[in-house]
Amino acid sequence: MEYLGYFASIIIGLSLGLIGGGGSILTIPILVYLFKVDPELATSYSLFIVGTTALFGGYSHFKLGNLNIKTALYFALPSVVSILIIREVIFPQIASTIFTVASYAVSKDLLIMIVFSILMITAAISMMKDNSNLVKNPKTNFTQLGFIGFLVGIVTGFLGAGGGFLIIPALLFFANLPMKQAVGTSLLIIFINSTIGFAGDIYIGTPVDYKFLFLISSIAFAGMLLGIQLSKKIDGHKLKPVFGWFVLIMGIYIIAKEIFM
Structure with missing residues (x-):
């Protein structure tokens, strides 16, 4: 299972390089089910892996002129506030066992995986939609952009997911960015x-295995470089719905596994 996990880690970066997002949504399942990392700790590890991969991807877009720094800061600053509230104030206060129904205990780890699976299903539906006809606002609405940034921070804080599937449409619609700039700016925000x-x-004081994290991040980075090269030959937009179906199946599997297996 561990070797399968290393192979699956390539997909994290591959999807980022090929379709501009979606890879971070796979990080938690890979860590939990293939590397047997505790779900709560996996949210921390995911932040490192996703952030590191996004840094290299963002730098590539910076060289291509696809970063809008002002928009990124307006989005990221409210996100940072909600992330810190969730991870440093609310998250530590959630009990290991939240409640019990008959003999079935709903644990903190179970809650993380169920909410994450719902997020995966939502992300999958977003990937399968055609956003090419999205009607944009003529001017950047920084107030709405900041509010969405705050909401994305809640998702990132609780689940350790980058939230690119939420960020990119927000940048397209509320910041009126072209698609390439939306992808590049999204990576900066995720970082x-x-x-x-x-x-x-x-x-x-979260315990961290840096050797493991650097290894997984390096593999994801290699996958991203491969994805960037493949994107020059393959239309990532056409692959996005296919990847969406894959994420949807995984999301449904996680719900079934956590509740019924």
Whole structure:
């Protein structure tokens, strides 16, 4: 299972390089089911892996002129606030066992995986939709952009997911960015959010296996480089719905596994 996990880690970066997002949504299942990492700790590890991969991807887009720094900051600053509230204040207060129904206990780990599976299903539906006809606002609405940033921070803080499937449509619609700039700016936002969230976890004493994290991040980075090269030959937009179906099946599997197996 561990070797399968290393292979699956390539997909994290591959999808980022090929379709501009979606890879981070696979990080938690890979860590939990293939590397047997505790779900709560996996949210911290995911922040590091996603943030590191997004950093390299964002730098590639920076060289291509696809980063809008002002928009990224307006989005990221509210996100950082909600991330810190969730991870440093609310998350540690959630009991290991939240409640019990008859003899069935609903644990903190179970809640994380169920909510994450719902997020995967939502992301999958978003990937399968055609956003090419999205009607954009003529002017950037920084107030709405900041509000969505705050909401994305809640998702990132609780689940350790980058939230690119939420960020990119928000940048397209509310910031009126072209698609390439939306992808590049999204990676910068993901890097900022993930880095702040992970730093907060280190501050409160979360145990970290850096050797393992650097290894997985390196594999994901290699996958991203491969994805960037393949994107020059393959239309990532056409592959997005296919990847969406894959994520949907995984999301349904996680719900079934956690509740019934």
